[in-house]
Amino acid sequence: MSGLGFINPFGVRELPGTTTGDFYTANFAQKAQPGRVILNLGPQHPSTHGVLRILAEMEGEYVWRAEPVLGYLHRMHERMAEVKTPQQFLPNMGRVDYLHPLAWNWAYVGAVEKLAGLEPPERAQWLRTLSCELNRISSHLLWWGAFVMDLGGVTPILYAFEEREKINDILQIITGSRLTMSYFRLGGVCADADDRFLALTREFVPYLRERLKMYRGLVTDNVILRRRLEGVGPIDVDMCRRYGATGPVLRAAGSPNDLRRDVPYGTYPQHDFWPATGFPDDCFGRYLVRLAEIESSLDIVEQAVRGLPPGPIMVDKPPKANFKMPAGETYFAVEGARGQVGVHLVSDGGKNPYRVKLRAPGFSNLSLFAEAAQGTLLADAVAILGSLDLVIPEIDR
Amino acid sequence: MLRAIIDNLKGLYSLLVGLSITGRFLLSPQRTVHYPRQVVAPESLASFRGPLELVPSADDPAKTRCISCQMCVRACPDNCLKVVKGEGGKAPAVWVYDFSLCCLCAACVEACPASALRFSHKVYLTALTRDELKLDLLADLKARAAKAAGGADARPPAQPPAGLEPQARL
Numbered sequence: 233m234s235g236l237g238f239i240n241p242f243g244v245r246e247l248p249g250t251t252t253g254d255f256y257t258a259n260f261a262q263k264a265q266p267g268r269v270i271l272n273l274g275p276q277h278p279s280t281h282g283v284l285r286i287l288a289e290m291e292g293e294y295v296w297r298a299e300p301v302l303g304y305l306h307r308m309h310e311r312m313a314e315v316k317t318p319q320q321f322l323p324n325m326g327r328v329d330y331l332h333p334l335a336w337n338w339a340y341v342g343a344v345e346k347l348a349g350l351e352p353p354e355r356a357q358w359l360r361t362l363s364c365e366l367n368r369i370s371s372h373l374l375w376w377g378a379f380v381m382d383l384g385g386v387t388p389i390l391y392a393f394e395e396r397e398k399i400n401d402i403l404q405i406i407t408g409s410r411l412t413m414s415y416f417r418l419g420g421v422c423a424d425a426d427d428r429f430l431a432l433t434r435e436f437v438p439y440l441r442e443r444l445k446m447y448r449g450l451v452t453d454n455v456i457l458r459r460r461l462e463g464v465g466p467i468d469v470d471m472c473r474r475y476g477a478t479g480p481v482l483r484a485a486g487s488p489n490d491l492r493r494d495v496p497y498g499t500y501p502q503h504d505f506w507p508a509t510g511f512p513d514d515c516f517g518r519y520l521v522r523l524a525e526i527e528s529s530l531d532i533v534e535q536a537v538r539g540l541p542p543g544p545i546m547v548d549k550p551p552k553a554n555f556k557m558p559a560g561e562t563y564f565a566v567e568g569a570r571g572q573v574g575v576h577l578v579s580d581g582g583k584n585p586y587r588v589k590l591r592a593p594g595f596s597n598l599s600l601f602a603e604a605a606q607g608t609l610l611a612d613a614v615a616i617l618g619s620l621d622l623v624i625p626e627i628d629r
Numbered sequence: 630m631l632r633a634i635i636d637n638l639k640g641l642y643s644l645l646v647g648l649s650i651t652g653r654f655l656l657s658p659q660r661t662v663h664y665p666r667q668v669v670a671p672e673s674l675a676s677f678r679g680p681l682e683l684v685p686s687a688d689d690p691a692k693t694r695c696i697s698c699q700m701c702v703r704a705c706p707d708n709c710l711k712v713v714k715g716e717g718g719k720a721p722a723v724w725v726y727d728f729s730l731c732c733l734c735a736a737c738v739e740a741c742p743a744s745a746l747r748f749s750h751k752v753y754l755t756a757l758t759r760d761e762l763k764l765d766l767l768a769d770l771k772a773r774a775a776k777a778a779g780g781a782d783a784r785p786p787a788q789p790p791a792g793l794e795p796q797a798r799l
Contacts, residue, residue: 316706319704319736320704320705320706320736321706322734323706323732323733323734323736324706387651391654394660401673404673404676404677405675405676406676408676408677408678408733408735408748409677409678409733412732414734414735417739422735422739423676446650449646449647449650450646450647450650450651451647453643453646453647454643454644454647455639455640455641455643455644456640456644553700553703553704553740
C-alpha cells in the first residue's frame with residue numbers, strides 16, 4: 233500500500249514523512265517510523281460509540297502506538313454552570329452522561345446540598361437510590377449490547393434494548409423522560425413514586441434475573457466471544473492508579489473500590505451489597521464485572537422497593553429561584569456506571585456558582601487506552617475500547 | 630490433542646445453545662410497536678413530558694390561570710418563554726413558547742405560583758421549520774376548550790393519528 237498514495241474509504245493513509253491529514257494526524261505522524269501506516273479510527277467510526285477519534289500507528293495488523301483525540305463533543309457544560317443558577321443548571325446534568333444521567337443529577341445536587349447544608353427527607357433519599365440503580369442497570373445493559381456489537385454480534389443489543397425499554401418505561405413514570413432525565417431537586421426529588429411505578433419495578437426484578445440467565449447462554453458462554461476476550465487487554469491495578477481509572481475497570485483489575493461502600497452517601501449504608509470483584513483483569517473480566525453489577529444493582533433495587541419509607545419527598549422550605557449558596561468550596565462524588573462522578577463546586581456567595589469542575593470517569597478510563605492498546609491487534613484494540621464503556625459526551629463535557 | 634478436540638466440541642455446543650435461544654425468540658410474538666400502524670397506549674404516557682400547555686381556570690375552560698408574574702420566564706434556563714401582560718387585569722395577552730429551545734426541565738412548572746402550566750403528552754408533534762415550534766399557548770388553550778366544549782379540566786390524552794388503534798404496552 234505504501235508508495236501508491238492510496239486513500240481507501242476506511243481512512244488508511246499512506247503517510248510517514250508526508251503531511252497529509254489534519255493537524256493531529258500530521259503531528260502524530262512525525263513520530264511514526266517509516267513504513268508504518270497511520271490509521272484514523274473515527275471520529276465517526278461505527279465502533280467508537282460517538283465522535284471519539286483514535287489515531288493509531290499500525291505495523292501490519294498490530295497497533296504500535298495509539299492516541300485518542302478528544303473535544304469533538306465539547307459543549308462547555310462547566311462554563312454554563314457559571315452563568316446559571318443551580319436549579320437552571322440541573323437539566324444539563326442529564327445531558328453530560330446520557331446513559332447514567334441520575335448519577336450526575338446526584339453528584340451536582342449533592343454538592344450544592346453539602347455546601348448549603350440541606351438534608352433531603354428520607355423518602356427522597358430512598359427514591360434517589362432506587363432510581364439511580366435502575367438507571368445503572370439500563371446503562372450496563374446498553375453497554376452490554378453495544379460491546380457485543382463492537383465484537384461483531386449484532387443481535388444481542390436488540391435483546392438488551394427490550395429490557396432497557398422496560399426500565400425507561402418505569403423511570404418515565406417518575407422522571408417524565410426516557411433519556412436525559414432530570415429528576416433530582418435541591419432538597420429532594422421532583423415526583424413521588426406511585427403504585428404503578430412500584431408494581432412495575434417489583435415485576436421487573438425477577439424478570440431481568442431470568443433474562444440474565446438467557447444472556448449467559450446467548451453470549452457469555454459463547455465460544456467466539458470467549459476467544460475474542462479472554463486474555464486480551466489486561467489492565468492491572470497499577471495502571472488504573474496511574475491514570476485514575478475508576479469503576480468497573482478498576483474493580484475488574486482486582487481492587488474492590490466502590491464509592492457506594494467506601495464513601496457512603498444517600499441510603500447505601502443501609503443496603504446489603506458488595507462490589508463485584510474477583511474476576512480476571514482482561515476484557516472478559518470487565519465484561520463479567522458489569523454483568524455482576526447488574527445483579528447487585530437488582531438486589532439494591534429490591535431492597536429499596538421493600539424499604540421505601542413513607543413521608544415527604546422535599547425539604548420543608550425548598551430553595552427558591554433566588555436561592556444563594558453560602559460562600560465556600562466543596563466536592564461531592566458518587567459512583568456512576570462508569571466510575572467516580574465528581575462535582576467540585578466553588579461558590580462566592582452569589583446566585584451562580586463561581587466555578588464548577590465536573591470529574592468524568594470516562595476521561596480517566598480513556599486515558600489508559602493508549603497504554604493498554606500498545607502492541608495489540610487492531611481488532612483487540614477495538615475490544616479494549618469497548619470494554620472501557622466510554623460515553624463521549626461525558627468525556628468531552 | 631484430545632483436550633483441543635474436547636474444547637472445540639464444547640465450543641460447538643455453546644453455539645448450539647445460542648442458536649436455540651435465537652430460534653426461540655424468532656418464533657415468539659414481536660415486542661415492538663410498529664409506528665405509525667400502531668401507537669403507544671395513552672396510559673403509558675401519563676407522566677411523559679411533551680410540550681408545555683396552559684391549565685384552564687376552574688370556571689372557564691378557555692381562560693388561563695396565568696397571572697403574568699414572569700416567574701416562569703425567570704426560572705427558565707433556555708429563555709424559551711415569552712409572556713406579555715394584557716391591558717387591564719393580570720391576564721396575559723401574549724404567551725409564546727419556543728419548543729425548539731425547551732429542555733423539558735419543568736423549572737417553569739415548578740416555579741408557577743398559580744399552577745397555570747403543565748406538560749402535555751403530545752408525542753406526535755412534528756414540524757418542518759423551527760418557526761412552527763414557536764407555539765402560541767393561548768390559542769392552543771382556546772382550541773382545546775372549543776374541542777372539549779364542557780368539562781372544565783378535560784385533559785385530552787395523546788391523540789394518535791386518526792384510524793389507529795392504540796396497542797397496550799407494559
